Amino acid sequence: MRLLEMMNEVVFNANKPWDKIKNTQVKDLAYNSSKCRDGYMFIAIKGESLDGHKYAQDAYEKGCRVFILQDDVKLNEDAIKLFVKDSRIALSKISSNYFGNPSKELKIIGVTGTKGKTTITNYLSTVLNHAGLNTGVIGTNGTFYNGKEERTANTTPESYELHRIFRDMLDSGVKCVSMEVSSGGLMMDRVKDINFDVAIFSNLSLDHVGPKEHPTFENYLDCKAKLFTLAKHGIVNIDDKYANQIIEKATCDIDTFGIENKGDIVAKNIEYSRELDSLGVSFDVATQNEEFNTYICSPGTFSIYNALAVISVCRYLQIDQNTMLDALKSAKVKGRVEVLPVLDYATVIIDYAHNGVSLENILQTLKEYDHNRLICLFGSVGGRTKLRRKELGDVASRECDLCILTSDNPDFEDPMDVIKDIADSFKNSECDYIVEPDRKVAVEKALEIAQDGDMIVFAGKGHEEYQLIKGENLPFSETEVAINAAKRIMENKGKKQLS
Numbered sequence: 001m002r003l004l005e006m007m008n009e010v011v012f013n014a015n016k017p018w019d020k021i022k023n024t025q026v027k028d029l030a031y032n033s034s035k036c037r038d039g040y041m042f043i044a045i046k047g048e049s050l051d052g053h054k055y056a057q058d059a060y061e062k063g064c065r066v067f068i069l070q071d072d073v074k075l076n077e078d079a080i081k082l083f084v085k086d087s088r089i090a091l092s093k094i095s096s097n098y099f100g101n102p103s104k105e106l107k108i109i110g111v112t113g114t115k116g117k118t119t120i121t122n123y124l125s126t127v128l129n130h131a132g133l134n135t136g137v138i139g140t141n142g143t144f145y146n147g148k149e150e151r152t153a154n155t156t157p158e159s160y161e162l163h164r165i166f167r168d169m170l171d172s173g174v175k176c177v178s179m180e181v182s183s184g185g186l187m188m189d190r191v192k193d194i195n196f197d198v199a200i201f202s203n204l205s206l207d208h209v210g211p212k213e214h215p216t217f218e219n220y221l222d223c224k225a226k227l228f229t230l231a232k233h234g235i236v237n238i239d240d241k242y243a244n245q246i247i248e249k250a251t252c253d254i255d256t257f258g259i260e261n262k263g264d265i266v267a268k269n270i271e272y273s274r275e276l277d278s279l280g281v282s283f284d285v286a287t288q289n290e291e292f293n294t295y296i297c298s299p300g301t302f303s304i305y306n307a308l309a310v311i312s313v314c315r316y317l318q319i320d321q322n323t324m325l326d327a328l329k330s331a332k333v334k335g336r337v338e339v340l341p342v343l344d345y346a347t348v349i350i351d352y353a354h355n356g357v358s359l360e361n362i363l364q365t366l367k368e369y370d371h372n373r374l375i376c377l378f379g380s381v382g383g384r385t386k387l388r389r390k391e392l393g394d395v396a397s398r399e400c401d402l403c404i405l406t407s408d409n410p411d412f413e414d415p416m417d418v419i420k421d422i423a424d425s426f427k428n429s430e431c432d433y434i435v436e437p438d439r440k441v442a443v444e445k446a447l448e449i450a451q452d453g454d455m456i457v458f459a460g461k462g463h464e465e466y467q468l469i470k471g472e473n474l475p476f477s478e479t480e481v482a483i484n485a486a487k488r489i490m491e492n493k494g495k496k497q498l499s
């Protein structure tokens, strides 16, 4: 591709005369020197831990002759150096140009917020695909479209990856993209050159503030709000404490949703239902002109908010109402409040909740259903802040009847040290707990002690199919362990296996 085509709309100074730049061709671009090949352009980024400029020489040795730089670096005479103010911003524009600006031809819906991003994006793709709009998903669980699946390093991948994925989606017939937009992605300008059709705000609570993330909560909020300056239309959860601040910073028109009495669309007459293989909720949706009943097979108030976000998008995109309601009825997301129908006398749930806010949400939600004991199995990641262990321990010891403390990605830390920190929260609590560092044995124990009407939550792993131990992701499927253990238990009780 012509270098100048790639640099379209990028402001730069060059170390070479116009004639030389004008005729230069570039094969591809890379922001990591290890990915550089002969004829590539290298973009040097000043990162959180390293400075990409230090790797320019490495890129040169691999055959790069065009360099996008913020600072000058010493390179051989034949290197073309293009100086920009901010390399990450340049990366975004250059990537979009290189892949032919695919986001302009796709309908892109971005979801931001502390909780609910994965759930809303997946619900959206279920509904839109059901309505005949070929929809791809980008987020924490990876990238999915047309039967293709790709793991990505970030919830919101780097701009180069995003535009590459958009191009492939477009070429394979995708019309619409439902993507998670993390505050980190917004802070690092990964989505700067995306034309969002719709932006959604689910909620905001304290998270991702600290080293290598956001310096302050205000910065976290500002980054989330940025999405509403990149979109044509916004959809906001008006019941959230920070909704008005998001709306004030938005440059697009906004629709709102809420429960009971606020918002352009409102949920009311809420009823919970519990079956062996599902926990659901039905409610009426009221708009200015109409009212209709909705059912979703996910429990609690937060699921209603997630569904309202999806309903708002469908209304904006003019999706047929019956098609939408039909798809919402069965929309599920792997590892998000996923009910495993394995015991015929207790409800077993796998959920990704791995911080205080989300664990509190799921536990309080489950308590709204009739139950015997509420049992929670969980651990906390090793080698990270002890605050998360305390908040998880505090919430679980307050909300549950029994807890099973186990491992959750201990990495290089001794799982028993993490468990001891969590157990501190139980000192002044009436909640009993069992310690079992081996997560497989812990899951088996939890199912063995289950009684009639119990609700058992396996929290933390969600969709993850590994356990991070000593720097290595070792295969571990909580679902598989639970299904096998439950089969044995049902057999021993002389009962028919369920799944």
Ligand SMILES: CC(=O)N[C@H]1[C@@H](OP(=O)(O)OP(=O)(O)OC[C@H]2O[C@@H](n3ccc(=O)[nH]c3=O)[C@H](O)[C@@H]2O)O[C@H](CO)[C@@H](O)[C@@H]1O[C@H](C)C(=O)N[C@@H](C)C(=O)N[C@H](CCC(=O)O)C(=O)O
Pocket: 031, 032, 033, 034, 044, 045, 046, 047, 048, 049, 050, 051, 052, 053, 055, 153, 154, 155, 156, 157, 158, 159, 182, 183, 184, 185, 188, 208, 212, 213
């Ligand atoms: C701390 C952080 O945010 N790091 C992100 C960042 O890496 P970085 O640019 O700081 O990388 P660095 O290691 O300092 O290296 C600087 C530059 O040198 C280059 N390099 C490095 C080594 C080498 O040999 N050659 C070379 O060229 C690197 O490619 C890079 O361009 O940019 C990378 C590309 O975009 C990200 O993959 C990476 O995310 C890491 C994996 C991460 O964990 N990030 C978290 C904080 C994050 O982004 N999370 C959000 C979800 C949370 C939220 O809601 O905000 C997400 O969207 O995933």
Ligand SMILES: Nc1ncnc2c1ncn2[C@@H]1O[C@H](COP(=O)(O)OP(=O)(O)OP(=O)(O)O)[C@@H](O)[C@H]1O
Pocket: 113, 114, 115, 116, 117, 118, 119, 120, 140, 180, 202, 203, 302, 303, 305, 306, 335, 336, 337, 351, 352, 353, 358, 359, 361, 362
């Ligand atoms: N709207 C919501 N409000 C509060 N909690 C929620 C909401 N939706 C889901 N949850 C809870 O948070 C957990 C994570 O949900 P989800 O993965 O959809 O959020 P996310 O924004 O993608 O989170 P993360 O950034 O941790 O991946 C769920 O398993 C559930 O327990």
